[in-house]
Amino acid sequence: MDPIMPIVALSVILGAIIAFLFFNSYFRNRQSELRSISNPNLNPNPKPLSSHSKPSHAPPSKKTHSKSHSHSDKDQNKRHHPLDLNTLKGHGDAVNGLCFSADGRNLATACADGVIRIFKLEDASSKSFKFMRINLPAGGHPMAVAYSDDSSSIVVASHMLSGSSLYMYGDEKPKASENNTQTKLPLPEIKWEHHKVHDRRAIITLFGAKASYGSADGSTIIASCSEGTDIMLWHGRTGKNVGHVDTNQLKNNMAAISPNGRFIAAAAFTADVKVWEIVYAKDGSAKEVSNVMQLKGHKSAVTWLCFSPNSENIITASKDGSMRIWNINVRYHLSEDPKTLKVFPIPLQDSAGTTLHYDRLSISPDGKILAATHGSTLQWLCAETGKVLDTADKAHDGDITCISWAPKSIPMGKEQVLVLATASTDKKVKLWASPSLS
Secondary structure: OOOHHHHHHHHHHHHHHHHHHHHHHHHHHHHHHHHHHHOHHHOOOOOOOOOOOOOOOOOOOOOOOEEEEEOOHHHHHHOOOOOEEEEEOOOOOOEEEEEEOOOOOEEEEEEOOOEEEEEEOOOOOOOEEEEEEEEOOOOOEEEEEEEOOOOOOEEEEEEEOOEEEEEEEEOOOOOEOOOOOOEOOOOOEEEEEEEEEHHHOOEEEEEEEEOOOOOOOOOEEEEEEEOOOEEEEEEOOOOOEEEEEEOOOOOEEEEEEOOOOOEEEEEEOOOOEEEEEEEEOOOOOEEEEEEEEEEOOOOOOEEEEEEOOOOOEEEEEEOOOEEEEEEOOOOHHHOOOOEEEEEEEOOOEOOOOOEOOOOEEEEOOOOOEEEEEEOOEEEEEEOOOOOEEEEEOOOOOOOEEEEEEOOOOEEEOOEEEOEEEEEEOOOOEEEEEOOOOO
């Protein structure tokens, strides 16, 4: 007999035994899983199914203009603060700016990945949000965004090696089809554009306001502020440059325009805040911009400011560790100076007890709650008393780059809530409920 045959026979027998043991173990485990599914009481740590979960086999959306964003159970577990309503994901890089439309139902974001996203906020607690993408021309990095005359037109500040550019994207109002009552998001197109503005310096803030003061015709005026010392004013619909000022303060931190389109104020390298008035002609157009007052009182650089909803007050935050509320509704033409109404210490300290300064401020549309940030920390303050209403120590996983209140309340289930939006270097935008004043 061939001496190799016993070896072959032994190998076959051992292989059969190993295969038997493997499949026996597999089928035992499978039966155990089936029993656990059929009787959840057998599983000591059941994991509930959630409508927030995405099926792993769901095919990706192929739409290029309207996409859906959803958050998962993992996001729910990470939600660590009671005021945290939702997270808008889908951004490929740091989010540099955001802006709500006048009705609060659209939120535009400017992302460093070169894309502007416009989210439809039908419900702040929704499991998913539709959004439209606007791809900027190649090489452009979005720095800021502001809505123009309506929710279908936005102005975008972009920066590239050749300098800063401004684009206004707009379209006709969406029309409902006969067979479908829901409107489709139309494709935006560039209505006007300007290049190499601000002597090629980067635009750091972009604010818009509907001019309603005096003889103004109700058009939106956009204020673009550069990292240098200049601020430029633009007619939102036509793109016409309607004004230019120089702060002469070494370096701008930001600039804002009052809600009624009357004033511009700039926070810069110095402790003083300069305020200009936009003068409108009889035909409603912006005629000139003149320096009318300065806010003097801080002892160090002003980092941020915001106007009150009625355009009569300015709130400033400084590196001197204080906030001030100023009354600018004065007869400056009679040499009446703006008045400091209140001074609050900034209620934020580091581990060593050193007072920190606020990076950004935003006042709620009712003028009652002030949102403020430092790094990744978000605080809500009572605008009347300066008292801290709530704090999110780590609101984002990176520094907060932009904050803005929705100008009107947004539906959340069966309720209407005031919503604050924050953007960050962590590629996320978050929606927050307003805290209670009591």
